[in-house]
Amino acid sequence: MEPTALSKVLVRLPNLITLFFSLTLVTGFRLLNDRFHWNTSPTFDITVWNDVLVLVSFLTTLLFIVTAWLGFSVLIERVPYQGSFNRFLFDTARFSALFPLLMWSFLAESPSHFQVFVWGLATWHLVMAIWYLWPVIIKNTSRTGHSSDMLSHVIISGIYYALGLAYYLLIATKWDTAPNQSLRIGLVLVTMAVIAFWSVNRLRNLEKRLVNESAPKQLTT
Incomplete structure (x- = not known):
């Protein structure tokens, strides 16, 4: 059957999502270079905690973003855009x-504002969970993901909201009167560890899912 004009357009749209991903990375690395001036006079000092926190935060967030793009790539192969622009518009928004x-992620060096980054992550995951839940809400049996994906986003969103609230109450609101550098560094590093753990676990699950789907089905007798 001759493909429709809409289907011809939809098949090219994933390239635009990849462009958003690429522009985000390019801009991020440019800002990282502006922060540490690595191509001129490097200012990074491993003995300065703020420098270490910024670098760790950037690299951990980068891992998270790469994981999100890989998840998108797997999903678009399994369930391509079809029928409407709805999924494309959602993917455009989330990327x-x-x-x-x-x-x-550069707010890791800002004692008064780091919770903004953490709550931003929490909101992103919450929106992802709602997207996976939406077919159930509208009683549509056509799903574009696994129920385990939705549960994963709900749990990690709750964890980030809790971490952001803890940081806000224990650090941000008290920094001008009773700064606690050790606790601040600890909360930032715990947040980074959670991001890294979720991202690596997500990558392993994606890899395992792809291997299982590509493995030949065993015949039962």
């Missing part, structure tokens, strides 16, 4: 939201 998240 555009990754841009400020990478920028906010």
Whole structure:
């Protein structure tokens, strides 16, 4: 059957999502270079905690963004865009939201504003969970993901909201009167560890899912 004009357009749209992903990374690395001036006079000092926190935060967020793009790539292969622009518009929004998240990763050195980054991550995952839940809400049996994906986003969103609230109450609101540098560094590093753990676990699950789907089905007798 001759493909429709809509289907011809939809098949090319994933390239635009990849462009959003690429622009986010390019801009992020440019800002990282502006922060540490690695191509002129490097200012990174491993003995300065703020420098270490910024670098760790950036690299951890980068891992998270790469994981999000790999998840998108797997999903678009399994369930291509079809029928409407709805999924494409949602993917455009969620990948555009990754841009400020990478920028906010530099708030790791700001005692009064780091919770903005953490709550931004929490909101991103909450929106993802709602997207997976939407087919159930509208009583549509056609799903574009696994129920385990939705549960994973719900759990990690709750964890990030809790971490952001803890940081806000224990650090941000008290920094001008009773700064606690050790606790601040600890909370930032715990947040980074959670991001890294979720991202690596997500990558392993994606890999395992792809291997299982590509493995030949065993015949039962």
